Amino acid sequence: MSSFRYLPMTDEDQVNMLKTIGVSSLGELFADIPASVRYQGDLPIEEALDETSLLKEMSRLEKKNVHTKDYPSFLGAGVYEHYIPSVVNHMLLRSEFYTAYTPYQPEISQGELQGIFEFQSMICELTGMEVANSSMYDGPTALAEAAMMAAGHTKKTKILVSEAVHPEAREVLATNARAQRLELVEIPLKDGMTDIDKLRSSLDENVGSVLIQYPNFFGQVEDLQSIEEIVHNEKAMFVVSSNPMSLGVLQAPGHLGADVVVGDAQPFGIPSQLGGPHCGYFAVNKKLMRKVPGRLVGETEDRHGQRGFVLTLQAREQHIRREKATSNICSNQALNALAVSISMSLLGKQGFRELSEQNIQKAHYAKRKLKENGVPVVYETPFFNEFVIQLTKPVKEVNESLLAEGMIGGLDLGRFYRGREDQMLAAVTELRTKEEIDRFTTVLGGLI
Amino acid sequence: MTQSNQPLIFELSKSGRTGCSLPDLDIETQPLDDLLPRSYQRKEPAELPEVSELQAVRHFTALSQRNHGVDTGFYPLGSCTMKYNPKVHEDIARFKGFAHIHPYQDSATIQGALEVMYRLQISLAEITGMAEVTLQPAAGAHGEWTGLMLIRAFHEANQDYKRNKVIVPDSAHGTNPASAVVAGFEAVTVRTNDRGLVDLDHLKELTGEDTAALMLTNPNTLGLFEEEIVEMAEIIHEAGGKLYYDGANSNAILGIARPGDMGFDVVHLNLHKTFTTPHGGGGPGSGPVGVKQDLVPYLPAPQIIKQADRYVFHYDIPESIGRVKPYYGNFGINVRAYAYIRTMGPAGLRKVSEFAVLNANYMLRRLEPYFDVPYSQHCKHEFVLSGKRQKKQGVRTLDMAKRLLDFGYHPPTIYFPINVEETMMIEPTETEAKEVLDEFCDAMIQIAEEAEDHPEIVQEAPHHTVIDRLDETKAARQPVLRYEKQ
Numbered sequence: 010m011s012s013f014r015y016l017p018m019t020d021e022d023q024v025n026m027l028k029t030i031g032v033s034s035l036g037e038l039f040a041d042i043p044a045s046v047r048y049q050g051d052l053p054i055e056e057a058l059d060e061t062s063l064l065k066e067m068s069r070l071e072k073k074n075v076h077t078k079d080y081p082s083f084l085g086a087g088v089y090e091h092y093i094p095s096v097v098n099h100m101l102l103r104s105e106f107y108t109a110y111t112p113y114q115p116e117i118s119q120g121e122l123q124g125i126f127e128f129q130s131m132i133c134e135l136t137g138m139e140v141a142n143s144s145m146y147d148g149p150t151a152l153a154e155a156a157m158m159a160a161g162h163t164k165k166t167k168i169l170v171s172e173a174v175h176p177e178a179r180e181v182l183a184t185n186a187r188a189q190r191l192e193l194v195e196i197p198l199k200d201g202m203t204d205i206d207k208l209r210s211s212l213d214e215n216v217g218s219v220l221i222q223y224p225n226f227f228g229q230v231e232d233l234q235s236i237e238e239i240v241h242n243e244k245a246m247f248v249v250s251s252n253p254m255s256l257g258v259l260q261a262p263g264h265l266g267a268d269v270v271v272g273d274a275q276p277f278g279i280p281s282q283l284g285g286p287h288c289g290y291f292a293v294n295k296k297l298m299r300k301v302p303g304r305l306v307g308e309t310e311d312r313h314g315q316r317g318f319v320l321t322l323q324a325r326e327q328h329i330r331r332e333k334a335t336s337n338i339c340s341n342q343a344l345n346a347l348a349v350s351i352s353m354s355l356l357g358k359q360g361f362r363e364l365s366e367q368n369i370q371k372a373h374y375a376k377r378k379l380k381e382n383g384v385p386v387v388y389e390t391p392f393f394n395e396f397v398i399q400l401t402k403p404v405k406e407v408n409e410s411l412l413a414e415g416m417i418g419g420l421d422l423g424r425f426y427r428g429r430e431d432q433m434l435a436a437v438t439e440l441r442t443k444e445e446i447d448r449f450t451t452v453l454g455g456l457i
Numbered sequence: 458m459t460q461s462n463q464p465l466i467f468e469l470s471k472s473g474r475t476g477c478s479l480p481d482l483d484i485e486t487q488p489l490d491d492l493l494p495r496s497y498q499r500k501e502p503a504e505l506p507e508v509s510e511l512q513a514v515r516h517f518t519a520l521s522q523r524n525h526g527v528d529t530g531f532y533p534l535g536s537c538t539m540k541y542n543p544k545v546h547e548d549i550a551r552f553k554g555f556a557h558i559h560p561y562q563d564s565a566t567i568q569g570a571l572e573v574m575y576r577l578q579i580s581l582a583e584i585t586g587m588a589e590v591t592l593q594p595a596a597g598a599h600g601e602w603t604g605l606m607l608i609r610a611f612h613e614a615n616q617d618y619k620r621n622k623v624i625v626p627d628s629a630h631g632t633n634p635a636s637a638v639v640a641g642f643e644a645v646t647v648r649t650n651d652r653g654l655v656d657l658d659h660l661k662e663l664t665g666e667d668t669a670a671l672m673l674t675n676p677n678t679l680g681l682f683e684e685e686i687v688e689m690a691e692i693i694h695e696a697g698g699k700l701y702y703d704g705a706n707s708n709a710i711l712g713i714a715r716p717g718d719m720g721f722d723v724v725h726l727n728l729h730k731t732f733t734t735p736h737g738g739g740g741p742g743s744g745p746v747g748v749k750q751d752l753v754p755y756l757p758a759p760q761i762i763k764q765a766d767r768y769v770f771h772y773d774i775p776e777s778i779g780r781v782k783p784y785y786g787n788f789g790i791n792v793r794a795y796a797y798i799r800t801m802g803p804a805g806l807r808k809v810s811e812f813a814v815l816n817a818n819y820m821l822r823r824l825e826p827y828f829d830v831p832y833s834q835h836c837k838h839e840f841v842l843s844g845k846r847q848k849k850q851g852v853r854t855l856d857m858a859k860r861l862l863d864f865g866y867h868p869p870t871i872y873f874p875i876n877v878e879e880t881m882m883i884e885p886t887e888t889e890a891k892e893v894l895d896e897f898c899d900a901m902i903q904i905a906e907e908a909e910d911h912p913e914i915v916q917e918a919p920h921h922t923v924i925d926r927l928d929e930t931k932a933a934r935q936p937v938l939r940y941e942k943q
Contacts, residue, residue: 105526118525141939281556281559
């Protein structure tokens with residue numbers, strides 16, 4: 010008997026099947042593999058574990074991690090901990106969803122297709138855009154794809170990106186720009202925001218796109234209205250990367266003239282899981298519909314006039330266009346897009362606004378408490394749920410003290426920006442209670 | 458499956474309902490105008506649907522009932538490796554210590570996660586015969602692009618700037634030529650010979666000092682092992698190029714033959730194919746990339762390394778191609794793949810490939826009398842049939858695929874690879890029992906008979922799905938890509 014529970018083949022089955030095939034041994038089926046490249050012996054990996062031992066081993070590993078369910082966390086910087094209704098996980102575990110492939114056969118994939126159509130619709134609602142695709146890997150790769158799309162569309166080789174865009178997103182962008190031999194220019198900061206004068210002076214007729222994050226990496230709300238005017242005056246495309254959770258209270262980038270809005274929908278129902286998988290989104294206006302990378306779901310009907318959904322405008326995609334495709338993306342984050350849809354459906358119009366407002370209120374409460382405790386906050390410009398704290402010693406040391414108090418401190422900005430080793434980027438979401446915020450601000454006050 | 462039409466969730470909406478309960482704010486609040494200038498505030502609220510929790514649950518449950526997954530029934534979709542997705546992995550990936558950890562936590566607080574990544578890097582390197590593996594790429598195509606960027610960095614580090622061509626077979630996945638172009642290369646196509654293998658003479662013709670790499674799936678997309686792989690590697694290496702292994706079909710070779718030993722320099726794996734992580738209706742996947750020693754200096758940072766008894770992020774990779782993904786890849790997917798490798802062990806993985814190949818060959822021989830078989834040698838984990846014979850009766854491969862839906866099966870991959878007429882590409886995987894293969898073959902045989910005797914039954918299929926064939930032309934000509942309130 011086979012001891013592998015995923016392998017149903019019995020000895021008797023094997024004998025019968027080999028007979029049908031007309032060979033006497035399994036080995037004959039591999040005779041086409043040259044002897045010189047055949048692997049001899051057993052792979053030097055760990056021996057098989059039964060289910061109980063596997064769970065024990067994985068739980069040993071899991072327990073070595075400090076997690077944010079036990080330790081209140083003030084980390085954000087692109088990955089946020091928010092309320093995830095129980096329903097989300099229960100629906101995701103409907104295995105008709107998670108064990109399905111890409112919906113290439115619409116007659117038996119209407120569930121997935123409709124779920125993604127709803128996702129596209131909700132992303133359009135949030136961002137104020139007309140068309141959203143079915144998801145990208147994550148926010149930063151979506152941003153890079155936006156810059157590549159803009160370069161292709163405008164035939165212009167220069168990309169301007171604000172230094173207030175997530176540093177890792179700029180790294181991903183740099184790798185992509187190198188691949189396509191595009192020039193990447195960074196616009197410096199002024200008081201934690203994109204320096205608008207520098208942006209104006211960096212723009213020229215070779216710039217295909219300008220990339221701004223909203224709220225930016227430091228949590229500050231960029232003045233999109235002013236930036237939009239400057240960018241469009243030079244006929245460049247205006248790309249905004251946005252935390253969708255903030256769009257309950259902040260003006261939608263689409264209503265402020267953005268040409269492309271991208272970002273990560275992780276704040277809606279997706280756990281942080283060490284940074285992936287999350288859920289990139291990509292939204293444009295109708296005129297760019299045929300330039301969008303990745304899958305799009307569209308509505309249509311069958312011969313009886315019954316509404317149904319299909320993958321559409323596939324002439325953009327790699328499996329049809331091969332080397333002429335607009336992008337090489339194939340698999341995306343469909344299941345996570347579904348998590349986002351479910352999450353947004355549960356929140357609804359009022360809940361979304363309220364949740365977004367709770368974030369801005371909690372973060373501002375934390376800022377007030379810090380000031381009361383004598384801890385300076387670096388910027389006085391509008392922010393959403395994140396802001397920069399000035400400490401008097403390295404963040405690394407402060408975070409060790411916080412950990413000793415059972416808390417996870419914010420991001421050490423020195424990790425990405427030289428000279429900012431004493432500055433902490435702290436995120437305060439609706440999950441942080443008054444008691445936790447008070448404790449956090451008191452500990453920081455005591456360390457000043 | 459349910460028969461009724463399911464409204465869009467927006468159509469279930471009624472003002473005043475909600476499906477969540479937020480706690481009351483426990484802090485003193487301030488008027489929003491004090492926090493945010495009016496001009497920054499959103500004026501038109503996002504019109505998200507307003508439904509109760511039960512309405513949402515019923516809605517998404519109804520949607521799930523209109524979807525076919527591996528748990529629903531057989532899914533022999535070629536080149537997609539629709540094997541069973543173990544339930545225990547779903548539990549493990551949801552452990553709090555894996556699901557709720559932040560990428561910027563101090564590495565001392567996530568040692569368990571780093572250990573998983575480190576061990577997975579090493580296991581995948583052993584399985585593929587490579588020196589090192591990066592877990593950063595999010596999916597197969599992303600891995601292809603990463604691998605090609607590594608090859609480009611290698612050539613450029615050798616001041617070798619003339620290598621601007623990547624050779625791909627005409628049977629290759631569409632992502633191969635697309636990835637080549639996105640990595641800054643030109644894609645050139647090498648022909649398949651009459652045995653379904655790369656035409657070696659043509660390859661020689663195409664190979665030269667402008668060759669950056671040859672991208673190959675082995676076994677190829679026809680399910681055939683490229684027997685002359687050693688010669689091919691010699692041709693490419695002698696010309697100064699590199700060999701790229703598209704791991705989409707690795708389910709045929711685990712513990713049997715390693716890409717590294719075949720002469721490949723770079724390999725990507727689709728953990729969502731070979732290593733059982735769920736396809737999720739199109740993702741998320743994970744596409745780790747392994748490289749030989751001479752390409753190690755160009756890997757994306759960070760790598761996970763072990764120093765004494767600590768696991769650390771290693772960022773000091775000065776010649777790196779740069780980051781391809783934020784943070785450290787799709788960790789939540791990688792945990793599942795690691796659990797799978799631990800469950801199977803070396804002997805189990807080998808059996809996986811043996812049975813995947815046995816199943817495919819068994820089906821091939823059972824179906825051979827009823828369909829055209831363009832390549833008759835033993836196949837590996839998948840095989841292709843041609844619907845040429847049925848086409849003469851006016852029945853297309855698309856029709857047969859739709860007819861299979863009536864039997865409760867997901868059809869094979871159709872019209873790919875593009876170098877075979879009326880293709881059907883069938884991949885059973887090792888997790889299917891012989892009875893399932895037999896029932897499926899019986900259905901296929903019945904359809905072949907129907908194509909001869911009652912072609913209209915097949916041409917008008919499907920007959921038993923929730924919806925008929927959909928008008929795809931209309932969808933593309935008059936695109937409706939979102940719900941809009943009437």
